[in-house]
Amino acid sequence: MHTIVVGAGIAGVSTAYELALRGAEVTLIDQCEGAGLGTSYANGGQLSACEVAPWAGPEIPGLVLKWLGRDDAPFRLRPKMDPEQWLWLMRFLMRCRASARRERIAPNLELALLTRARLAAYEEEFAKAGMTLDYGRKDRGILRIFRDAHEFDEAAREAEPIAKMGVGQTKLTPAQCIDLEPALAPAMQRGDIAGGLYAASDGSGDAHLYSVALAEGAKRLGVRFLTEVDVRRLVVEGGRVKGVETAAGLVEGDAVVLAAGTGTQALLQPLGHRSYIYPVKGYSVTLPAPEGNAPEVSITDEARKIVVSRLGDRLRAAGQAEVGGYDLTLEEARARSVMDALESLFPQTGPERGAAEYWCGLRPMTPDGSPVLGAVPQFSNLYVNSGHGTLGWTLGAGSGAAVADMVCGSTSQLDLSPFSIRRFR
Ligand SMILES: Cc1cc2nc3c(=O)[nH]c(=O)nc-3n(C[C@H](O)[C@H](O)[C@H](O)COP(=O)(O)OP(=O)(O)OC[C@H]3O[C@@H](n4cnc5c(N)ncnc54)[C@H](O)[C@@H]3O)c2cc1C
CATH class of the missing domain: 3.50.50.60 (FAD/NAD(P)-binding domain)
Structure with a gap:
């Protein structure tokens, strides 16, 4: 066939x-x-089985209104004369309910666990053929950090049903976050970390x-x-x-x-x-990992709305969501806001800013x-x-x-x- x-x-x-x-x-x-x-x-690099909940959720409409008109907002809507966009948005808004979000977690998780198994199998198959499947994979887990204590407690509660499905996240105090990832020390000193959720079985790699x-x-x-x-x-x-x-x-x-x-x-x-399936644009920045104090654990910063992954000797941060059609123009303000967020989380990346490579891509996204x-x-x-x-x-x-x-x-x-x-x- x-x-x-x-x-x-x-x-x-x-x-x-x-x-x-x-x-x-x-x-x-x-x-x-x-x-x-x-x-x-050049995506965010996270292999995040423990975090497969859809974006659509009860908090989204409020956040969109809060960010309205801000050039560097993590989420932006650019209305188009395109019925596909409006149909997508209507469906997306209808999914902004806690029950709709919950409903998608189990099937997504099963698929993520199958992905884990297949990636491991590919590595074995490549090895048998005398080849290496090298994509800068890191199995150091993913740590979600929260600045807001209430949001942290809420996320920990939401993670409980996923833990019952076999992929738990451990609740960490700010000090435990630093023990796990010392590169976060400057953020903790500024009081930016109220707590963390650590998914030890997750990882990252270069797609x-x-x-x-x-x-x-x-x-x-x-x-x-x-x-x-x-x-x-x-x-x-x-x-x-x-x-x-x-x-x-x-x-x-x-x-x-x-x-x-x-x-x-x-x-x-x-x-x-x-x-x-409608495009939702996102941005990433890739730069040389600062020597000696670059993060090893992949980080999701829930306050800054970015993810950060170590890819070999490079560091990548990704974020932003824009519903605005198929345009792939890289807007400087939005790309820079990802770099700014990275530098504010990890000030040690500042000196590498000049070597940063910016990129944008269109997530092929369904409403649910x-x-x-x-x-x-x-x-x-x-x-x-x-x-x-x-x-x-x-x-x-x-x-x-x-x-x-x-x-x-x-x-x-x-x-x-x-x-x-x-x-x-
Ligand atoms: C900023 C950002 C960060 C992200 N971070 C993460 C992350 O951390 N973890 C995660 O799991 N996911 C992440 N994603 C999502 C992930 O990158 C995408 O879901 C994934 O890349 C989609 O893969 P794909 O193969 O479906 O699409 P693509 O990679 O776009 O592949 C589709 C291919 O089809 C080709 N094509 C299209 N039309 C035609 C045609 N008519 N003829 C011939 N070829 C055609 C295109 O050239 C393209 O190569 C992120 C996405 C973005 C934008």
Whole structure:
């Protein structure tokens, strides 16, 4: 069976690799010149199974109003004359309830745990083939720090049901936070830490390096990788997708998986399907890790709304959310606000500011904070693996495995019904 996978970010590369492991013939296609050059290029790096709750929650409407009009606000809405945006926003607002957030945690967590298992398996498979899957992985956990004591208590309460599902977070005093991550000492001295929640089993890594390395592994398993090829549309014949139309002609396949991130909806739309995947722009800054006192543990700073990950000899901070369409212009004020937040948390990064690299990317986001995985109704051979939003790195490898099972008709490792595109009807 020949399967075409459109998109070579975390989702597409993982799908192609998993399909090849199951013996499928695979063609992986991307419009960029290599793997992981879309949103997977410079994300926050966190593999955060313990923190898979969707963004939509009861506090969000109030925060959006509070931040209205601020250029450096962590969340910004840029209204567009685009019905897709308004439909997405309406659905997102409807999900801003505690019960709606809770409902998504268990399925997301299962997918995150499957990702953990698959990443470990890939490392073994690479080793057996005499290769190394090196993506700067750090297994030092993720520490969420809180400035506000009330918010800290609230978050600790919210973490309890997740702990019951087997992935606990430990409540830490400010002093314990510093014992764990001494690089936070300046923040504690300023009184910026009321407490922390530590997820010891989580970690971090570079999603771009992963995508490149796994694409190489996939090629070794026989995957054909077509780069700089833009898929213009899906070619349909009698309830089946015959293939994909590109500038170089028709590529035919027995099945097609759309893993095109924010490009997924444009390919689905002509077939009459709405995935509710809409771009939410974010920013990151990557700089040399200051020698001697750079953090090793990945940090989520709940007050500054940034995440920080150590990636080898570099440090990356990421944050910001802007619902404003597909524009990828890097706005200096917003990029700088991520750097400012990093420097205020870790003043030791100040001297490296001149070497900082700024980046922005579009999170392919659904209103409910879970990806769209599985078959597309009315088409017997069309599948989606997209819409991972804020969690693409955390959920990517598991999504690839689960969708590959479905395409190959194998017994699925996961119940995919909570991720079906049908949930948006
Ligand atoms: C600032 C920021 C921080 C983040 N931090 C984290 C984090 O810490 N942890 C986490 O888990 N997640 C994080 N994320 C989310 C994560 O990065 C994304 O969910 C993930 O990268 C999405 O991967 P993808 O493969 O679906 O999309 P992409 O990486 O965008 O891949 C899609 C690919 O499809 C290709 N494509 C699209 N349309 C076509 C077409 N028509 N023809 C050919 N090719 C096409 C594109 O070129 C692209 O390469 C963050 C995101 C951002 C923006």
